[in-house]
Amino acid sequence: xxxxxxxxxxxxxxxxxxxGWYVYKRKKHEDSKDYFLAKDSxxxxxxxxxxxxxNISAEQFxxxxxxxxxxxxxxxxxxxxxxxxxxxxxxxxIPIYLKNKIYTMPQFLKTRxxxxxxxxxxxxxxxxxxxxxxxxxxxxxxLAISSISGLDFxxxxxxxxxxxxxxxxxxxxxxxxxxxxxxVFLVLGGLVTTYLALDMVAQHFGSEGPINxxxxxxxxxxxxxxxxxxxxxxxxxDLPGLAVLVxxxxxxxxxxxGCNQYITQRALGADLQxxxxxxxxxxxxxxxxPIIVVLPGIAAYVLFKENVFRDEMMLNxxxxxxxxxxxxxxxxxxxxxxxxxxxxxxxxVASLAGKANSIATIFTLxxxxxxxxxxxxEKRQVEVGRWVIVISMIxxxxxxxxxxxxxxxxxxxxxxYTGFVSPGILAMFLLGFFWKKATSNAALFATIGxxxxxxxxxxxxxxxxxxxxxxxxFSVANAEGVYEIPFIDRMGFVFMICVxxxxxxxxxxxxxxxxxxxxxxxxxxxxxxxxxxxxxxxxIGIIAALYGIYW
Numbered sequence: 329x330x331x332x333x334x335x336x337x338x339x340x341x342x343x344x345x346x347x348g349w350y351v352y353k354r355k356k357h358e359d360s361k362d363y364f365l366a367k368d369s370x371x372x373x374x375x376x377x378x379x380x381x382x383n384i385s386a387e388q389f390x391x392x393x394x395x396x397x398x399x400x401x402x403x404x405x406x407x408x409x410x411x412x413x414x415x416x417x418x419x420x421x422i423p424i425y426l427k428n429k430i431y432t433m434p435q436f437l438k439t440r441x442x443x444x445x446x447x448x449x450x451x452x453x454x455x456x457x458x459x460x461x462x463x464x465x466x467x468x469x470x471l472a473i474s475s476i477s478g479l480d481f482x483x484x485x486x487x488x489x490x491x492x493x494x495x496x497x498x499x500x501x502x503x504x505x506x507x508x509x510x511x512v513f514l515v516l517g518g519l520v521t522t523y524l525a526l527d528m529v530a531q532h533f534g535s536e537g538p539i540n541x542x543x544x545x546x547x548x549x550x551x552x553x554x555x556x557x558x559x560x561x562x563x564x565x566d567l568p569g570l571a572v573l574v575x576x577x578x579x580x581x582x583x584x585x586g587c588n589q590y591i592t593q594r595a596l597g598a599d600l601q602x603x604x605x606x607x608x609x610x611x612x613x614x615x616x617x618p619i620i621v622v623l624p625g626i627a628a629y630v631l632f633k634e635n636v637f638r639d640e641m642m643l644n645x646x647x648x649x650x651x652x653x654x655x656x657x658x659x660x661x662x663x664x665x666x667x668x669x670x671x672x673x674x675x676x677v678a679s680l681a682g683k684a685n686s687i688a689t690i691f692t693l694x695x696x697x698x699x700x701x702x703x704x705x706e707k708r709q710v711e712v713g714r715w716v717i718v719i720s721m722i723x724x725x726x727x728x729x730x731x732x733x734x735x736x737x738x739x740x741x742x743x744x745y746t747g748f749v750s751p752g753i754l755a756m757f758l759l760g761f762f763w764k765k766a767t768s769n770a771a772l773f774a775t776i777g778x779x780x781x782x783x784x785x786x787x788x789x790x791x792x793x794x795x796x797x798x799x800x801x802f803s804v805a806n807a808e809g810v811y812e813i814p815f816i817d818r819m820g821f822v823f824m825i826c827v828x829x830x831x832x833x834x835x836x837x838x839x840x841x842x843x844x845x846x847x848x849x850x851x852x853x854x855x856x857x858x859x860x861x862x863x864x865x866x867x868i869g870i871i872a873a874l875y876g877i878y879w
Contacts, residue, residue, distance in 0.1 A: 752778020
């Protein structure tokens with residue numbers, strides 16, 4: 329980067345830091361729910377922006393662009409189906425949380441089931457957030473920023489962690505409102521990068537303009553504009569055909585957007601109408617994300633085929649797909665590179681801050697306050713939360729380089745390993761919401777049994793005859809030629825087993841006189857305003873049209 333780039337970046341840094349300091353000084357946090365949830369403080373546009381800023385990070389800019397480079401537009405399923413999932417969460421999940429005054433996911437499990445289920449899952453979530461999510465966001469973000477700036481990788485990791493800690497220590501109020509600025513830079517910088525990437529493709533083929541560039545993309549990489557893969561496609565193992573629309577992809581999204589402290593936390597401090605409006609706004613923004621993160625990856629693929637930056641994409645004779653976005657950024661003009669750099673940093677820092685706040689919330693409210701120090705006052709809880717933020721970030725910095733995140737591909741790494749717990753979590757949440765007979769022992773099976781079943785389905789090809797697995801139609805060969813059940817299908821199988829066994833356990837225990845805890849649920853909770861319904865139908869129509877065009 330050159331001087332104008334650094335000027336643009338430091339303008340971003342100063343705006344975010346100054347506004348964050350202003351929000352913090354305006355209202356200092358002594359109450360734990362105010363600090364962790366920004367109770368009654370966030371507007372609908374702040375909730376929607378914060379949802380997207382926390383969700384979109386290096387795993388999308390780097391990992392999803394890398395997947396766009398290798399498999400194309402099909403990877404956009406994670407974004408476009410997430411928009412539909414957000415609507416489901418807004419209509420059915422959020423009303424239940426707010427009606428029952430649920431502030432954390434372990435609290436929901438304690439209220440609906442018992443303390444044992446809640447504590448096991450609190451530990452599960454803390455490990456998942458630190459070891460998988462926080463580390464991957466840090467690692468991929470540092471990888472990209474190091475590639476662009478030329479700074480040492482370790483320096484970039486530490487710098488990102490420090491920036492995120494500063495924002496996170498101010499609490500959810502600071503995170504929520506600074507996320508609005510982060511999203512402005514994220515979207516603006518991302519769209520500029522896409523515009524220039526498409527124009528770069530057009531110019532390479534003797535034309536100009538992003539529209540011509542897009543048409544040339546579809547012409548020169550037609551295989552990258554296929555949304556549903558057939559079984560003989562090498563990427564079927566990542567996105568197994570129709571399961572993307574009617575199978576395991578729903579488990580991925582419903583668990584992430586509806587049962588995930590990291591995400592739901594933004595809406596749990598608001599009233600129902602504000603929360604729903606914020607989630608609808610986030611769903612609209614979700615429609616843009618593939619334009620920002622997937623199209624640049626496809627553009628990089630076309631330019632790579634044309635030998636534009638082949639050397640930059642190679643390492644020891646192998647193509648490194650996760651380098652696609654950083655390489656594109658290095659080709660941007662002076663000044664605009666700084667804007668794109670700010671967008672990437674905004675995405676990484678916002679996600680780190682949101683994840684660290686969720687870690688602090690679960691540890692403080694569900695472990696420290698409940699087990700370690702039940703008499704802790706509000707001020708002490710806030711202090712403990714801040715220490716947890718610092719400690720978790722240090723742990724992530726230390727262990728991230730040793731997890732092999734760059735070997736698998738960042739986005740797929742996160743999705744697969746989060747998927748070890750997703751099916752069981754979703755099963756006990758859905759039955760906990762909508763079936764009053766579900767018991768705590770049934771939920772305990774979903775918690776532990778779901779995880780163990782995921783491991784069994786992952787490694788079963790090592791112990792079962794490969795020809796048998798292939799003949800079942802449920803497995804495909806991976807890059808090493810070993811037959812595997814695609815992880816999205818694995819999640820579907822584990823989810824169905826968890827639901828069935830939870831049903832059987834609950835029916836048995838109900839007959840023995842066990843009466844489960846019940847939540848306050850009635851049909852009137854799920855009614856929406858006409859404005860929300862119109863917005864939801866518009867989003868669903870756009871996504872249906874996109875799948876119709878690029879099937």
